[in-house]
Amino acid sequence: MDHFTKITPEEYQKSPFQTIGKEWLLITAKKDGKVNTMTASWGGLGILWGRPVAYIFIRPQRYTKEFVDASSHFSLSVLGEEHRKALNYFGTVSGRDEDKIAKSGLKLCYQEDVPCFQDANTVFLCRKLYAQPLKPECFTDAADDAKWYPEKDYHTMYIAEIEGIYMK
């Protein structure tokens, strides 16, 4: 990882509503020496169990889920507007069908053996703490269950400790 500086969570001043909701994240993990990545625009940053954490939500059919499940760590990379085409590509094509990272032209790099993107402006290095599939009986507003899960493909929620935030 070249040209990144590690900052503390308190030094991170950007709005998670903007970063996650508008700029989007690339969730990246390694399994058996292979790396896959996907776009995500749902998630959160906050504090839990006395630690800075990230929350992400992955549907069961995503190839990336296999990589996140197999690994103790994953990264969240934030890319600038100039990479919108790649973000759309990573969010519509599956790594089961194409070697997405090779085709994208983006440059993979590693922080403590966790894959992430040199092209990012921000990388969150995350260590998994908790994973649980959302359950229909747990919705307190049934409208969201009906709206988002007609196929019953409930996201798994991952809570991960943010071990490092790296910014350019």
Ligand SMILES: Cc1cc2nc3c(=O)[nH]c(=O)nc-3n(C[C@H](O)[C@H](O)[C@H](O)COP(=O)(O)O)c2cc1C
């Ligand atoms: C803007 C955007 C946001 C997305 N957010 C999520 C998300 O938060 N969780 C999820 O499971 N899929 C999300 N997706 C869908 C995956 O990125 C998409 O299905 C991707 O092709 C999965 O790739 P994979 O099979 O290689 O893992 C999003 C897609 C886009 C375009």
